[in-house]
Amino acid sequence: MANPSAVCNGHLHHHHHQKQNNLLKSGVCKKNGITKGMKKNGVSNGTLYKKTFIEHFEQAPMYVAVLTFVGFGVGTIFGYLRDFMRAWGLEKRNIAEEREQQKDFVPLYQDFENFYTRNLYMRIRDNWNRPICSVPGPQFDLMERVTDDYNWTFRFTGRTIKNVINMGSYNYLGFAETEPNALKTVTKELQKYGTGICSTRQEMGTLDKHVELEKLVAKFLGVDDAMVFGMGFATNSMNIPALVGKGCLILSDELNHTSLVLGARLSGATIRIFKHNNMQSLEKLLRDAIIYGQPRSRRAWRKIIILVEGIYSMEGSIVRLPEIVSLKKKYKAYLYLDEAHSIGAVGATGRGVVEYFGMSPDDVDVLMGTFTKSFGAAGGYIAGKKDLVDFLRTHSHSAVYATSMCPPVAEQIIRAMKCLMGLDGTTQGLQRVRQLGKNTRYFRRRLHEMGFIIYGNDDSPVVPLLLYMPGKIGAFARRMLEKNIGVVVVGFPATPITESRARFCVSAAHTREMLDTVLNALDELGDFLQLKYSRYSKSSHPELYEETRFELEE
Numbered sequence: 414m415a416n417p418s419a420v421c422n423g424h425l426h427h428h429h430h431q432k433q434n435n436l437l438k439s440g441v442c443k444k445n446g447i448t449k450g451m452k453k454n455g456v457s458n459g460t461l462y463k464k465t466f467i468e469h470f471e472q473a474p475m476y477v478a479v480l481t482f483v484g485f486g487v488g489t490i491f492g493y494l495r496d497f498m499r500a501w502g503l504e505k506r507n508i509a510e511e512r513e514q515q516k517d518f519v520p521l522y523q524d525f526e527n528f529y530t531r532n533l534y535m536r537i538r539d540n541w542n543r544p545i546c547s548v549p550g551p552q553f554d555l556m557e558r559v560t561d562d563y564n565w566t567f568r569f570t571g572r573t574i575k576n577v578i579n580m581g582s583y584n585y586l587g588f589a590e591t592e593p594n595a596l597k598t599v600t601k602e603l604q605k606y607g608t609g610i611c612s613t614r615q616e617m618g619t620l621d622k623h624v625e626l627e628k629l630v631a632k633f634l635g636v637d638d639a640m641v642f643g644m645g646f647a648t649n650s651m652n653i654p655a656l657v658g659k660g661c662l663i664l665s666d667e668l669n670h671t672s673l674v675l676g677a678r679l680s681g682a683t684i685r686i687f688k689h690n691n692m693q694s695l696e697k698l699l700r701d702a703i704i705y706g707q708p709r710s711r712r713a714w715r716k717i718i719i720l721v722e723g724i725y726s727m728e729g730s731i732v733r734l735p736e737i738v739s740l741k742k743k744y745k746a747y748l749y750l751d752e753a754h755s756i757g758a759v760g761a762t763g764r765g766v767v768e769y770f771g772m773s774p775d776d777v778d779v780l781m782g783t784f785t786k787s788f789g790a791a792g793g794y795i796a797g798k799k800d801l802v803d804f805l806r807t808h809s810h811s812a813v814y815a816t817s818m819c820p821p822v823a824e825q826i827i828r829a830m831k832c833l834m835g836l837d838g839t840t841q842g843l844q845r846v847r848q849l850g851k852n853t854r855y856f857r858r859r860l861h862e863m864g865f866i867i868y869g870n871d872d873s874p875v876v877p878l879l880l881y882m883p884g885k886i887g888a889f890a891r892r893m894l895e896k897n898i899g900v901v902v903v904g905f906p907a908t909p910i911t912e913s914r915a916r917f918c919v920s921a922a923h924t925r926e927m928l929d930t931v932l933n934a935l936d937e938l939g940d941f942l943q944l945k946y947s948r949y950s951k952s953s954h955p956e957l958y959e960e961t962r963f964e965l966e967e
C-alpha cells in the first residue's frame with residue numbers, strides 16, 4: 414500500500430500524469446499522514462480528511478507508451494492494407510455498405526468512422542458481449558462461442574463453460590444470489606403482487622411496497638425522505654432535467670457516467686467540465702461562474718450544481734467529498750452525488766462515501782444511488798430533504814411517465830437493505846461489508862506487490878489493472894478465460910487510447926481461495942505477457958521501500 418506514486422490529500426495535483434517530483438512529494442505526504450495547513454485558495458484540504466486519502470495513478474514507463482502507439486500504428490497500417498484489399502475484391506467485405514442503386518443518395522455508412530471497429534476492434538471482439546447463463550454470483554456459467562470468420566459472426570456450440578470465477582459483475586455484497594432461503598420473501602412478494610405494475614407512480618402504480626422501500630432508504634441514508642425509480646440510468650437522466658434548466662450551470666466531472674451526462678444535456682442547462690476529481694479545476698470553474706455569471710447577459714446563474722460520483726467505475730477512484738463539500742459551501746452551489754458504485758460498497762456500515770469520510774448526509778443536497786450493484790436488484794433512488802423529494806414526486810419525468818418499480822425487485826432491495834442495517838436480526842450484512850473491505854484491500858495489495866500498475870483508491874472494490882497495449886487486451890482476456898476466470902477488459906473509446914485496462918470488481922462473496930486462484934493466474938500471466946509495469950512496488954515488505962523513499966526525498 415505504501416507506494417511512492419500514491420497521491421495523498423495534501424496534493425492538489427494528483428491526476429494520472431504525475432511528474433517525478435510529485436511522486437517524491439507525495440512520499441513526504443504519506444509520511445506525515447495528513448499534511449497540515451495546505452491552504453490553497455481558501456480550502457484547507459489537509460484538515461478536511463479524517464484519515465489518509467491515498468490514490469494511485471502511476472504513469473506508465475516511456476517505453477510502454479511508445480510501444481502502445483506502435484501497436485496501434487501497426488494495427489492501423491494493416492487496417493489500411495486490408496481495406497485496400499477489400500476495395501479490390503481480394504478480401505471478403507463483411508461490413509454493411511451502400512447498395513449500388515443508392516449511390517446517389519446521402520451515404521448511410523461512413524467508411525472512415527468504421528475503420529477502428531472494422532480493423533482493430535474486430536480482432537479482439539470475442540472478449541466482449543459474451544452471454545452468461547447463470548446468476549452473476551462469485552462464479553458463473555458462460556455460453557461457449559466460436560467464430561468461423563475471424564470475429565465477424567459468432568456461433569454457439571451449445572456447451573456451457575461452468576464455474577468461471579466472476580471478476581466482472583458489480584455484485585459487491587454478494588446479494589446477486591439464488592439461495593432459496595435468502596429469496597423466500599422475494600418469492601412471496603412475487604406471488605402476492607405478480608411482476609408488473611402496469612401504471613406510473615402518479616396514476617395507479619404506487620404500492621405499499623414502494624412506500625415501505627422509500628421509508629427504508631431514507632432511514633438507511635439518514636435523511637428526511639427518498640424516492641425510488643425503476644431504472645438507475647433513468648434516475649439520473651430523467652431527474653437532473655427536473656432539477657435544473659436554462660440559466661443554470663452544471664459543473665460535471667470529466668469521467669461522469671453517461672446517465673449523468675445525458676441528464677445534464679437534456680436539462681438544457683450550461684455544462685462545464687472539470688478535470689477528474691481535481692479540486693483546483695473545480696474551484697476555478699466555481700470562481701469564474703460567480704465572477705462572470707451567464708455569458709453575454711452577465712446575470713448571475715440561477716443555480717449552480719456540481720455532479721460527481723462516489724466511486725468512478727473505470728478509475729477506481731473515490732470522490733474527494735470533503736473538499737467538494739467545502740467548495741460547494743464556500744461558493745453556495747448545490748451538490749448531486751451519484752453513489753451507484755459506492756452505496757453498500759464503502760463506509761463502515763455500507764452507507765457509501767458520506768460515511769466513508771465521516772460526513773453528514775446533510776452536506777450533500779441530492780443523494781442518488783442505484784440498486785443494481787450492491788443490492789443485486791434494479792432501479793435507483795434520490796434522497797435528501799423533504800422539499801427535494803416532494804418536488805420530484807410531482808415533477809420527475811420518471812414519476813409521471815414511467816412505470817413504477819416491479820414489486821419483487823422492491824422486496825429484494827428491502828431484504829438486502831434490512832440485512833445491511835441488521836434489521837433481519839443478524840450481523841450478516843455487516844459481515845458482508847467487512848468481507849468486501851478485506852477482500853478489496855487484500856486483492857489490491859497483492860497486485861501492487863506483484864508489480865502491476867493498479868489505479869484508484871485502496872478502499873475501492875473497483876480495481877483497474879493497466880494493460881496499455883492493444884494486443885495485450887485480447888491475449889489477457891482469452892488466457893484468463895482459459896484459466897476459467899471471467900474478466901472485463903476495456904479499451905478505447907471507453908478509456909484514453911493509451912490506457913487500456915482490465916477492470917476487476919471485488920465481491921464480498923469471493924472466497925480467499927477464489928481470489929488466490931485469480932491472483933496466481935495474474936502473477937503467471939503478468940510475467941508471460943510482461944504486464945508488470947510498475948517501477949515501485951516490487952517488494953512485499955513495505956518497510957523496505959519506506960527506506961528507499963526516504964533516500965529519494967533527500
Ligand SMILES: Cc1ncc(COP(=O)(O)O)c(C=O)c1O
Pocket residue numbers: 644645646647649670672673722726751753754783784785791792793
Ligand atoms: C455512476 C452510475 N450511475 C448510474 C448508472 C446507471 O444505473 P443502472 O445500471 O442501474 O441503470 C450506472 C450504471 O452502470 C453508473 O455506473
